[in-house]
Amino acid sequence: MFYLNAPIFRYEKPQAGRLREHHQFGMECFGGKEPTVEAELINGLMTLLTELGLKNLSVHINSIGCPNCRPTYHEKLKEYLGDRIANMCETCRERFEKNPLRILDCKEEKCKEIVKDAPAIIDCLCDECKSHFERLQSLLSAQGIPFQVDSRIVRGLDYYTKTVFEIIMQSGREGLALCGGGRYDGLVKELGGPDTPAAGFGIGTERILMELKNAQAEPAAPSVTDxxxxxxxxxxxxxxxxxxxxxxxxxxxxxxxxxxxxxxxxxxxxxxxxxxxxxxxxxxxxxxxxxxxxxxxxxxxxxxxxxxxxxxxxxxxx
Ligand SMILES: [Zn+2]
Ligand SMILES: [Zn+2]
Missing domain, CATH: 3.40.50.800 (Anticodon-binding domain)
Structure with a gap:
């Protein structure tokens, strides 16, 4: 499934550079449990952004495991954070019990410093998650897509399982996350549907337009007449x-x-x-x-x- 220009409203206080109301486009794939699904989504996304004229793109991927292996990691992470949590920000302290994974995502300097040496979840994956992640990496390599494993990517949403990814655009020395997505095998069932593996991504339309303007990229108009x-x-x-x-x-x-x-x-x-x-x-x-x-x-x-x-x-x- 794909959608174009869906209006999206942010409930929480929008971060700098983010709009309260904006539009998104995205792709979702339902019913596929194989890593070829993520490979296809990432490939489609990279092709699209490249054809629009954006350069210096790379894919950052991570696996955040599944309900079988994530609790083990949570324990390990909490063990590491232990006394250190007292020196972290309020949000991180709140997340410590509820969702310690999100602590890895904190943008506060003092928190970033602490999580730098935290154990990585990819070292705690169960066999199934591990094999899934390895197969995804071979698929991306085979397609010549530049990627790197980035253990700090956890994505902001709690429903993700296994693969999470972001497309990073190198601008100067900074890497900017353009968009992201991942696998969410448990979400359809959680919302009352049948047990359905799924994965997808979404991108802010305004955000991409802004980056195209910055890059002075002028996408070719699609031919409507053969x-x-x-x-x-x-x-x-x-x-x-x-x-x-x-x-x-x-x-x-x-x-x-x-x-x-x-x-x-x-x-x-x-x-x-x-x-x-x-x-x-x-x-x-x-x-x-x-x-x-x-x-x-x-x-x-x-x-x-x-x-x-x-x-x-x-x-x-x-
Ligand atoms: Zn697992
Ligand atoms: Zn924090």
């Missing part, structure tokens, strides 16, 4: 229109003139909307029962039989 159908004169507007509809029926993103443009103006328009091909309907070709297809990048032209052309082009664009 074939623009041009007519050679007003009497050919109807056959051109019919051919355009036939292309659409065959799954081709097609468009045609609706404004009575001259041929020259139609070509100009086709260029403007980034059409990959222009199909010419009319003239001597039409008499012969063919349509001429011009590749706008190479200027190469081919002739196709008018009555089967839409189907043929449809097969090409599959």
């Amino acid at each position: 074939v623009y159908v041009a007519n050679l004169g007003a009497d050919m507007a109807a056959p051109a229109f019919t051919f355009c509809q036939a292309l659409r029926k065959n799954g081709v993103k097609a468009d045609c003139d609706l404004a009575g443009r001259s041929l020259k103006a139609q070509f100009k328009f086709a260029d403007k909307i980034g059409a990959k091909y222009v199909a010419l309907v009319g003239g001597d070709e039409y008499e012969r029962g063919v349509v001429k297809l011009r590749n706008m990048a190479t200027k190469e032209e081919t002739e196709l039989a008018l009555d089967t052309a839409a189907e043929e082009i449809g097969k090409l664009s599959e």
